[in-house]
Structure formats: C-alpha cells, structure tokens
C-alpha cells in the first residue's frame with residue numbers, strides 16, 4: 194500500500210515496486226490521478242487497486258485498509274508518502290489553521306495509516322513500514338515550522354513503532370530527501386532567487402528527481418534491508434553533511 198501514490202515520490206515508488214513484482218493498493222484523495230498510475234502498474238503486469246482516501250481522516254483510513262485487505266488478503270509493505278506543504282511563512286505569521294492542516298496530513302496521517310496497517314501486520318507477524326520524512330525532520334528549514342514539526346514527528350513515531358514492533362516481525366523506517374522535483378516544490382523551484390539559494394546548499398548541486406528516492410525505498414522494503422529498523426535514511430544530496 195502506498196499513500197500519496199498519485200503523484201511525485203509516491204507515484205515513482207509505486208511504479209518501481211510494481212517493476213519489482215508488487216501488487217499495489219494506491220491511495221490519495223484524487224481517484225482520476227490514481228487511475229492513471231494504476232494503468233501504469235497494470236502495464237507492468239501487476240495488479241493495482243486505486244483507493245480514494247484522505248489520510249488525515251481515521252474512518253477513511255480504516256475503510257481504505259479494509260478494501261485493500263479484501264482485495265489482497267495481506268499488506269506486506271506500507272509506504273507513507275502522502276504529504277503537503279502549502280505554507281511558506283515565518284513562524285509568527287503561521288495561522289493556527291495552517292499548523293493544524295500540515296500536522297493533520299503529514300504527521301497524523303502517517304500515524305493513522307501506520308496504526309491501522311500495523312494491526313494487520315501484527316496479525317501477519319511480518320511487514321515493513323516506510324515513511325517519507327524530509328531533511329526538515331533533521332534540520333530547521335526557515336518558513337516551514339509546521340512542516341518541520343511534522344517531519345521531526347514522523348521520525349520519532351518511526352522510532353517508537355520500530356521499538357514496539359521489532360520482536361513481532363515489523364520493521365519501521367523513514368527516508369529523508371532534500372528538495373525533489375515534484376508539484377510540492379514547484380513554487381520554490383520556479384522562484385529563481387529561492388532556487389539558487391537551495392541549490393547552493395545542496396552539495397550534489399541539483400534537485401533530486403523522484404527516481405532518486407526509489408533505491409532507498411526498494412532497499413527498506415526488501416531482504417537487503419532485513420536488519421534495518423528505527424532509522425531514517427538520508428537521500429539528500431549531501432545537504433545535512435555540512
């Protein structure tokens with residue numbers, strides 16, 4: 194099951210997992226976009242189930258996971274990629290509603306999906322959960338206070354779930370990218386002054402492409418990652434090395 198599967202990083206991971214032999218439950222709010230990704234998955238010879246769901250709504254998450262289980266009978270891997278970043282303001286200007294919206298989707302959504310899918314994985318006695326954090330979970334990014342709070346939260350939830358479920362067959366990890374070329378960062382990347390500043394802070398000297406995140410996700414979902422849990426794998430072009 195992949196949340197945020199309709200676009201960007203989630204979509205890339207979905208197609209890569211299909212290429213590696215996975216059948217997929219594809220989750221986001223927009224059914225039409227999911228249908229397009231589902232068609233791509235089917236072209237690769239795998240099954241795809243598009244499921245419209247707002248991950249910040251507990252009842253919708255429950256129904257969605259039940260629908261995936263009705264189709265497939267089990268969930269081996271959950272990728273939490275659903276996320277938003279609609280606010281780019283200093284902390285003193287950030288409204289309560291903006292804080293709540295970012296935390297609801299990016300942190301509560303990750304927790305709800307992990308909790309509901311986790312219950313199934315506990316019964317299976319196996320499973321992998323991989324959440325897309327950000328360098329904003331590791332370092333402070335000015336004008337992104339709610340986003341950084343949510344991403345730091347994702348990394349803490351990842352550690353707690355990893356500890357609670359380590360002896361029950363479930364491994365829980367996160368991936369922290371720097372800036373990736375997706376809809377989420379279009380506004381920043383299309384502002385020449387901001388884009389130049391971001392690239393100056395990126396040792397590899399370019400934005401990531403969604404495909405740059407695939408290897409880490411495949412690693413954490415596969416046998417190669419069998420001894421990895423409770424960690425955040427940085428895929429950040431060197432951003433946090435300095």
Ligand SMILES: NC(=O)c1ccc[n+]([C@@H]2O[C@H](COP(=O)([O-])OP(=O)(O)OC[C@H]3O[C@@H](n4cnc5c(N)ncnc54)[C@H](OP(=O)(O)O)[C@@H]3O)[C@@H](O)[C@H]2O)c1
Nearest residue numbers: 197199200201202221222223247248275276372373375377
């Ligand atoms: N792009 C970057 O530079 C970057 C860097 C570090 C981390 N990340 C993280 O990577 C993840 C994916 O980001 P992206 O860059 O791929 O963004 P994106 O291209 O904007 O895609 C976001 C995805 O999340 C879904 N989504 C948004 N709100 C949702 C909700 N309430 N319920 C269910 N699905 C929802 C969107 O579909 P709908 O709109 O149809 O719901 C879409 O599939 C996010 O968690 C983001 O914070 C991104």
